[in-house]
Amino acid sequence: GIQVEQSPPDLILQEGANSTLRCNFSDSVNNLQWFHQNPWGQLINLFYIPSGTKQNGRLSATTVATERYSLLYISSSQTTDSGVYFCAVEGEDSNYQLIWGAGTKLIIKP
């Protein structure tokens, strides 16, 4: 089945810094989503982005489907950005199931 790899596994930054999180996937996808899980476990959908570029405030994402990767950019980090960022994909043969990466744990220090 499709494999999803996220990097880096951990990232520690000072408030105000910018960061780039990467998601590589092993096969063509119909669906790619980025999620943020806060320290209490709540998962929030950030982007639905099987291809192209989207922006939402300080966050933006780009998926290059032909090269099988997606990037999540966080600019001017705030302490509330801390948590785990997950990439999840739905392959063309995944029968509507999302396959999840292991996540990038981001800590923003004040």
Added chain:
Amino acid sequence: DGGITQSPKYLFRKEGQNVTLSCEQNLNHDAMYWYRQDPGQGLRLIYYSQIVNDFQKGDIAEGYSVSREKKESFPLTVTSAQKNPTAFYLCASSRSSGILAKNIQYFGAGTRLSVL
């Protein structure tokens, strides 16, 4: 407010006991999902349902059971056959999981299950 409600937040299971986790949504979504998350890991799919009275096994269905008698409800039972049930359980829903639909999933706040 529209959303997904999971209860309870914390649950303790004794040896040999079955326990049921509740998931209710008022988003009028067709599809619902149950995931398991172990510490430091991503999510793994237990069961999903695309329509009332129908559901399919995910990657780790053994030791779990579900029902989908109503569109808004998708309870998960952790049976005594699940030997390592301690985990964080997340319920999600999406408008549709059809091939032309955007399978954008929204999540409840989760249930933390521990074994006594």
